[in-house]
Amino acid sequence: MNKPLLIEIGVEELPAIPFLKELLNIEKKWAKILEKNRLLCDFDFFYTPRRLVLWHREFQVKQEDSVEEMFGAPVKIAFKDGEPTPAALGFAKKCGVSVDELEKKDQGKGEVLYYKKEVLGIKAKDLLNDMVNEFISSLDFGKSMRWASRTDSFIRPIRSLSILLGEEVVEAELFGVKSSNFSFAHRMVSYEPFTYDFAGDYFCKLDKNGVILYPDDRRKRILEQMKEIEASNDVKIDIDEELLEEVVAITEYPTALIGKFDEEFLELPEEVIVTSMKEHQRYFAVYKDGELTNNFIVVSNSKTEDFSHIIAGNEKVLRPRLADGMFFWKNDIENGLSNEGLKKLTFVEGLGSMYEKCEREAKIAAFLAEKLNVNEKELVQKAVMLSKADLMSEMVFEFTELQGLMGYYYAKIAGEKEEVYTALKEQYLPDGEDSDLPSTTFSSIVALSYKLDNLMGLFSVGKIPSGSKDPFGLRRAAAGIVKIAIEHKLAIDLEEIIDTLSSNYKGLDKAKLIEFFNERLFKIFDVNPSVLKAVLGSEESDIFKISQKLCALNPIVLSDNFKEYSATFKRVANIIKDLDINSKLEVKEELLEDKEEKELYEAFNKVISKEYLSYEEELDSLFALKPQLDNFFDNVFVNHDDNKIKTNRKNIIGKVYQAFKEIADIKEITI
Numbered sequence: 001m002n003k004p005l006l007i008e009i010g011v012e013e014l015p016a017i018p019f020l021k022e023l024l025n026i027e028k029k030w031a032k033i034l035e036k037n038r039l040l041c042d043f044d045f046f047y048t049p050r051r052l053v054l055w056h057r058e059f060q061v062k063q064e065d066s067v068e069e070m071f072g073a074p075v076k077i078a079f080k081d082g083e084p085t086p087a088a089l090g091f092a093k094k095c096g097v098s099v100d101e102l103e104k105k106d107q108g109k110g111e112v113l114y115y116k117k118e119v120l121g122i123k124a125k126d127l128l129n130d131m132v133n134e135f136i137s138s139l140d141f142g143k144s145m146r147w148a149s150r151t152d153s154f155i156r157p158i159r160s161l162s163i164l165l166g167e168e169v170v171e172a173e174l175f176g177v178k179s180s181n182f183s184f185a186h187r188m189v190s191y192e193p194f195t196y197d198f199a200g201d202y203f204c205k206l207d208k209n210g211v212i213l214y215p216d217d218r219r220k221r222i223l224e225q226m227k228e229i230e231a232s233n234d235v236k237i238d239i240d241e242e243l244l245e246e247v248v249a250i251t252e253y254p255t256a257l258i259g260k261f262d263e264e265f266l267e268l269p270e271e272v273i274v275t276s277m278k279e280h281q282r283y284f285a286v287y288k289d290g291e292l293t294n295n296f297i298v299v300s301n302s303k304t305e306d307f308s309h310i311i312a313g314n315e316k317v318l319r320p321r322l323a324d325g326m327f328f329w330k331n332d333i334e335n336g337l338s339n340e341g342l343k344k345l346t347f348v349e350g351l352g353s354m355y356e357k358c359e360r361e362a363k364i365a366a367f368l369a370e371k372l373n374v375n376e377k378e379l380v381q382k383a384v385m386l387s388k389a390d391l392m393s394e395m396v397f398e399f400t401e402l403q404g405l406m407g408y409y410y411a412k413i414a415g416e417k418e419e420v421y422t423a424l425k426e427q428y429l430p431d432g433e434d435s436d437l438p439s440t441t442f443s444s445i446v447a448l449s450y451k452l453d454n455l456m457g458l459f460s461v462g463k464i465p466s467g468s469k470d471p472f473g474l475r476r477a478a479a480g481i482v483k484i485a486i487e488h489k490l491a492i493d494l495e496e497i498i499d500t501l502s503s504n505y506k507g508l509d510k511a512k513l514i515e516f517f518n519e520r521l522f523k524i525f526d527v528n529p530s531v532l533k534a535v536l537g538s539e540e541s542d543i544f545k546i547s548q549k550l551c552a553l554n555p556i557v558l559s560d561n562f563k564e565y566s567a568t569f570k571r572v573a574n575i576i577k578d579l580d581i582n583s584k585l586e587v588k589e590e591l592l593e594d595k596e597e598k599e600l601y602e603a604f605n606k607v608i609s610k611e612y613l614s615y616e617e618e619l620d621s622l623f624a625l626k627p628q629l630d631n632f633f634d635n636v637f638v639n640h641d642d643n644k645i646k647t648n649r650k651n652i653i654g655k656v657y658q659a660f661k662e663i664a665d666i667k668e669i670t671i
Contacts, residue, residue: 003166005059005124006199007132008183009052009174010160016049016249018141018155023047029138030054033131038063039124046213048252050184053213055199061165063121070095072113075104088113128163129172129179136174150175160184160193167198186210186252188303210303211252219248222299225256226284229297233258237297238285243278247299250282255300258286259311263294265322268329269409275399276321281314328394337410339385341392348472350461358385360457360504361449367500368445372490376419376442383423383446386411390424404428419443430480437487444484451477452497459513460505478520485543495541514541521546527554530670537665549663552615556623557669566671568626569660571633573667576654585651585658591644596635600628601652608659615663622660629656 027045034040039060046053072078072091079088084099092099095115105114136154144153152175163170163179172179182193183202189210196202203213212218222244226237247254265273270292277283277296286295298314300307342355351357362381369377390396390407408425423446426438438444454477458464465474485492494517498510518536522529527550535549556562579585592598603625612618632653640646660666 001061002058003061004199005054005056005128006162006164006202007054007128008160008162008202009132009136009158010162010184011050011052011154011158012156013049014047014156014249015141016246018143019047020245020249022139022141026052026139030135033135033138037127037131038066038121039127047215047249048211048213049250050252051211051213059165060124062123063127065121066119068117068119070115070117071105071107072102072115075111075113078113091115125165125168125170128165128170132161132163132172133174148176162202164196164199164202186303212254215248218251218254219244222247222254222256225254226297229256229258233286233295234288235293235295236287238274238287240278240284243282243284247282251299251301253301253303255302255307257298257300257307257311257314259283259296259298259315259318261294261296261315261318261322265326266292266294268322268325269405271402271405272325272329272395272399273322275402276325277318279399279401280321281318283314283318324398325395328398332393332395332406332410333413335393337386337389337407337414338392339389342388345391348458348461348463351457354388354391357453357457358388361387361446361453363504364449364452364497364501365445367497368448368492371493371496372441372445374441374445379417379419380423380442380445383420383442384449386416386420387424387427387446387450423447430483431476437484441488441490444488444490448481448484448490448492451481455481455513455517456498456501456505456508459516460508462507464512464516474516475520475523478517479524482521482524482543482547486547489544491542491544493542525550528557528669528671530668531557531664534664534666534668537668538661538663549615552619553664556619557671562671565623565626566669568629568633569666569669572629572653572657575638575650576657579650579654581654581657581661585654587651587655588644588648591648593645594636596628596631597649597652600625600632600656603628604652604656604659619663622656622663625656629653 027043030043030045031040034043041056041059043054043056046055070091072094073087077087078085078091084092088099088102091113092102095102095117097115101115103114103116104111106112136158139155141155144155145157146153147157154175158175158177160183161172161174161177161179162181162183163172164181169179169181181197182195183206184191184193185206186209194205194209196205206213212221223239226239229235230237273292274285277285281296281298284297284299286293286297296314296318298311300310302310304310339355339358342358343353345354346352347354347357362384365380365384366377368374369380374380387404387407390403390410393406393410395406396403404427405425408421411421411424419440419442422439423443426436426443427446427450429436429438429443429447438447454472455474458472458474463472463474465472470476481492481494484490495510495514498508498513502508502510521536522532525532525547531554532550535546535553538549540546540549556565587601589601592601607621607625610621612621636649638646638649638653640649657666
């Protein structure tokens with residue numbers, strides 16, 4: 001028999017950001033508890049800032065009855081001379097029966113003691129109290145708090161609990177709050193609780209009392225209101241998805257309103273205004289013809305007919321925020337962009353100050369500029385030395401997320417060259433999965449220097465990622481280096497960089513860093529892992545060349561006829577397994593006897609004598625040796641009695657293998 005089950009946990013206002021971080025796990029955690037208690041069913045989870053609601057349209061009122069099978073010791077051990085041994089007595093006690101009630105069952109390896117009993121399902125109402133308490137304990141919002149005289153804690157105080165199975169209020173208690181059939185309206189409707197008799201009554205009364213329970217409905221309402229504002233004001237609202245989810249989470253009855261700030265504040269950089277509005281006030285930015293306007297959108301949680309005082313209040317609150325921004329902006333411009341203060345700012349223990357970090361980055365930048373034939377070595381070093389100077393600005397102290405960007409504005413105002421101030425803005429790119437990349441080679445060198453110093457520096461002092469922990473974002477840094485190298489076709493040879501600059505990083509374990517970086521490649525490149533392993537087997541450490549080799553080899557491995565190629569080249573690998581493949585292999589033409597070995601050697605010489613524009617062309621030519629290789633294997637006896645001929649024939653195959661190994665170690669490829 002099924003009945004509807006409604007669970008509402010009433011709380012004081014939940015903070016949006018920690019709640020949204022846990023949101024994806026909430027339904028999974030409740031489903032796991034349902035399954036554990038043999039009550040798994042479909043359900044919906046709804047929330048407002050003041051309530052968590054689990055709604056089950058059809059919920060079992062009792063667990064299904066089940067059969068429990070228990071197996072004991074082998075019969076020959078359980079009985080001796082017809083009498084039960086301690087093994088039989090212990091198993092009977094475990095089953096809660098006498099030895100006479102035990103059965104025997106053959107499981108294929110002889111008879112064992114066996115007992116089967118029916119287990120009656122427990123009523124759901126007898127389980128729900130523990131289930132709800134376990135559910136609340138499982139939620140992880142980061143920080144939690146205690147209230148009143150309680151010693152247990154939750155993210156916010158629990159103010160009400162309702163567990164309604166059909167029309168019955170299930171007895172339960174959570175943080176000292178007993179289950180009941182009342183809930184709370186929107187604060188601007190009433191502070192008094194309202195009662196309800198069944199789930200339908202609950203949903204209906206919530207709606208009448210100013211609470212939009214479904215987050216999808218709140219989101220839809222906000223977006224529709226924003227469209228109306230756009231149409232009536234001929235503007236475009238920047239709908240920041242993260243901010244939208246946040247305002248959905250902090251409202252029970254949202255209303256989107258348009259407000260204004262003084263036009264003089266538009267002198268500030270757009271990012272400063274937008275960041276200030278978003279981070280401090282949860283306002284959306286408003287644009288017209290692609291330009292930021294002096295309007296903003298606030299989503300109110302008020303239920304009223306007159307919003308004028310709410311708009312005025314938000315305008316009043318925003319003004320000092322922007323005034324602070326203007327003060328910081330003018331002060332920073334007056335003080336100029338200087339990196340002297342970085343000498344007193346510690347980077348990481350063991351790695352000195354931020355100024356010393358910039359000096360290390362400048363050495364990397366100089367090396368990269370020379371390797372990449374960038375003629376502005378001194379200018380790129382200057383950009384690196386200025387790159388962290390905005391950390392000392394008042395604006396970045398207030399809005400840390402604007403670091404780099406403020407350096408761009410201040411350097412531009414100071415009259416620095418475009419390459420320099422653009423590089424300052426782009427130095428942290430890419431900073432996410434779908435992030436933009438630095439726009440030029442100049443900017444790329446600055447960004448690469450930052451990431452390479454992080455990797456070498458932090459590895460040198462033992463700050464190495466482990467498990468899921470990566471507090472310094474070194475995995476992201478490695479991925480960024482790869483993306484930049486590929487995007488701008490840059491010859492970034494990690495081993496060469498480490499070898500050249502490792503003297504600046506005492507304690508750096510080169511092998512460990514290379515291993516870490518190569519492990520990241522398996523996460524970055526979407527190819528068969530054995531293909532990447534084969535390319536790395538060529539001892540290639542130039543990131544761009546690695547990507548080119550993968551792009552050339554992977555389609556061949558994925559092709560329908562690669563199995564035929566694979567069989568041939570496995571034979572190649574088997575024949576040369578005893579050869580020193582890294583040595584210079586000599587083939588003497590006068591020792592070539594059979595037609596097939598002569599044809600193979602001739603075809604091979606034609607392949608290696610050509611110049612190729614791409615790895616694709618070179619691989620096509622090498623794989624085209626398959627017919628000659630097959631004829632060789634089918635008709636030539638490699639293990640000749642004459643040791644010179646035997647060696648000569650192995651060397652032919654070895655040279656073919658060496659030619660492949662310039663691109664990839666083919667023996668590593670598995671399909």
